Amino acid sequence: GRIPAKGFAVYEEKGHFKPYEFTRHAVGDHDIQIEILYAGICHSDLHHVFADWGAEEYPMVPGHEIAGRVVAVGKDVTRFKVGDYAGIGCMIGSCRHCDACEQDLEQYCEEGAIMTYHGIDRYNDNEHTQGGYSNTYVVAEDFAIKVPDNADITKVAPLLCAGITSYSPIMQAGVKKGDKVGVAGFGGLGHMGVQYAVSLGAEVTMFDITEEKREDALRMGAVRYVNVNNPEDMKGLDKTFDFILSTIPAKYEPVMYLKMLKLDGQLGIVGLPAFRNMPTLSVAELVMPGARRKVFGSQIGGIKETQEMLDYSVANNIYPEVEIIKAGGAEIDKAYQNVLDGKVKFRYVIDMKTMK
Ligand code: NDP
Ligand code: ZN
The missing domain is CATH 3.40.50.720 (NAD(P)-binding Rossmann-like Domain)
Incomplete structure (x- = not known):
């Protein structure tokens, strides 16, 4: 059945972050379920919360820089096993057969890539996607990024977008x-x-x-x-x-x-x-x-290139400089204000394990 999830959402344009409970689709044969450990705060999250690029739907759980651990796998999953680290970036699906998808450029999918949040998941009953400021995510394994065991997991999330x-x-x-x-x-x-x-x-x-x-x-x-x-x-x-x-x-x-x-x-x-x-x-x-x-x-990168970037970053010890904050509405609100005021060096990452 559906998977219960909880996180932090804004309930209106420019709103404050408050706890939010919702559900995610069941783990399909090709899906993995991730326990989210860390979620980065990207400036794009602020643009969405502030409706800078047009009208949005609320409640909205932002977050498209996600690092976590696999807690369940569908029966046909081949690239992940329970206990592995895994990452999710800005998109979680695409048509897989247009020219762009065939060139590993799913972000430019002719039918529109499915965004990690503020998206409509056409491949899972048109559900509204909700993002990484939450405790768990269910994603097709083809749209998850493998994170090596030796990666510094506290710093991996921002690699998935920034x-x-x-x-x-x-x-x-x-x-x-x-x-x-x-x-x-x-x-x-x-x-x-x-x-x-x-x-x-x-x-x-x-x-x-x-x-x-x-x-x-x-x-x-x-x-x-x-x-x-x-x-x-x-x-x-x-x-x-x-x-x-x-x-x-x-x-x-x-x-x-x-x-x-x-x-x-x-x-x-x-x-x-x-x-x-x-x-x-x-x-x-x-x-x-x-x-x-x-x-x-240029928009983000395809899944193949994202995997290449992640492997390159870990191999060359290239990581973001992160400031880890607790998972709370007041903490996220404050981080947003600091991003607006130019006070972040250089990326806020929410420790989702601290969510009450
Ligand atoms: P940050 O807020 O972390 O960084 C932006 C930086 O730009 C800040 O240091 C800011 O300074 C500085 N800045 C502001 N105005 C100027 C200016 N006139 N000249 C030079 N520097 C300036 O944002 P992110 O790095 O997270 O995101 C940056 C942008 O990229 C956002 O618009 C975001 O939506 C977009 N983005 C695009 C993606 C894509 O796929 N194309 C993916 C992800 C993000 P200060 O802090 O002092 O204001
Ligand atoms: Zn981003």
């Missing part, structure tokens, strides 16, 4: 040893982006809006930190980068970064501000500066 969302465009752009790479927005995604680019041998410059992260950037291997509000820092940057990754979640001028790209340089955009604050880039800005630059957008 990790893959920065790793994938860095790989798409073909970043290699000696490349000059910029990462704009030094938060959850950005602090993973610098680590991946440095691990590939790139010379990395971090961009943010504060003085407070200068030391952190250098500690993570960046060669330079630019506070975009400091005119001294902004000197000498035009036409110097091969690739810039933008993770910025607020209003900004993309042309500023475009001008910093060399001939054939690329700007990869993953940060997605609220619709009311959406940055724009004009055709004139793209053509007239005259350096044949490319701009692309």
